[in-house]
Amino acid sequence: NDTVYHYFRNDTWVGESVQITRTEDLGRPMLELDKNDNMVITLKNHESSKYFLFGNPTFASIDLERLLAANPSIKAFYQITVDKDNQKYSAKNGVLFDKEGKTLIKYPPMKPGVSYSVPEGTEAIGESAFSFCENLKSVIIPNSVKEIGKSAFWRCSNLKSIKISDSVTSIGDDAFAGCMSLKEIQLPSSLNFLGDRAFALLDINITLSEGSSNFKMVDGCLFDKEGDTLFYYSNKGNKTKYTVPDGVKKIG
DSSP states (O other), X not given: OOEEEOOEETTEEOSOOEEEOSGGGGOSOEEEXXXXXXXEEEOTTXXXXXXXXXXXXXXOSOOHHHHHHHOGGGOOOOEEEEOTTOSSEEEETXXXXXXXXXXXXXXXXXXXXXXXXXXXXXXXXOTTTTTTOTXXXXXXXXXXXXXXXXXXXXXXXXXXXXXXXXXXXXXXTTTTTTOXXXXXXXXXXXXXXXXXXTTTTOOOEEEEOTTOOSEEEETTEEEETTSOEEEEOOOTTOOSOOOOOTTOOEEO
16 A cells, blocks of 8 residues: 655644555655654655655644554554754663653564563653554563553453553553463553553453452453442353443443
8 A cells, every 4th residue: 555644844734745656665664853853754765865754735734643653654664763952852772751751662573573672761651652563572560650541551462461560550441452372361450540442352361450449340241349330241161141240330
């Protein structure tokens, strides 16, 4: 399929779109941010090497995090670099963070390597931070992380292992949805919020860390402690019928 990029500079439309035929023409693209937050994508093996990129000319303002989370035309890059004078963002080993390094904003979907340890000191994994990272098989989350955002690991189809630290208190909607290779996960005792569809499309064995006081497992199904919300239904044994327990008010 063809991929279309648009020229932008500080929210101003400055040129016609350029169309690149076939993903092979992209080579191994690298996303860059200059000191003014202009987004530049460097396209290796392509005669025109740089484009200001901002997805759609109808966008009125720059919202980098949401752009990276939602725009399908910038999934195929392998590294992110940030100008040292940029006041809002930073990069560590090709991964995008906020300036203070407390929020992991985007792990490049095509970054080489099958494992990644989130740096100590990171406090939040942002919305769609690891979405479509099909190379990753293992992720370790350190004790400094408190929040895993919405769709954080959406469609990481080869992710087989993730270690969630005992400091995480919140996991957002669709956080692990579509991680088809993930067969088991342990939720920490610190967890007090779990979003809807966090494990959608998965056939997974969920366990709770010792001391968990906000959730409970019943016949392989995950509920909140009071039994008001059913978060995950396990179809182990290929059951053809399931009766939702009395008292359940919400199916997440």
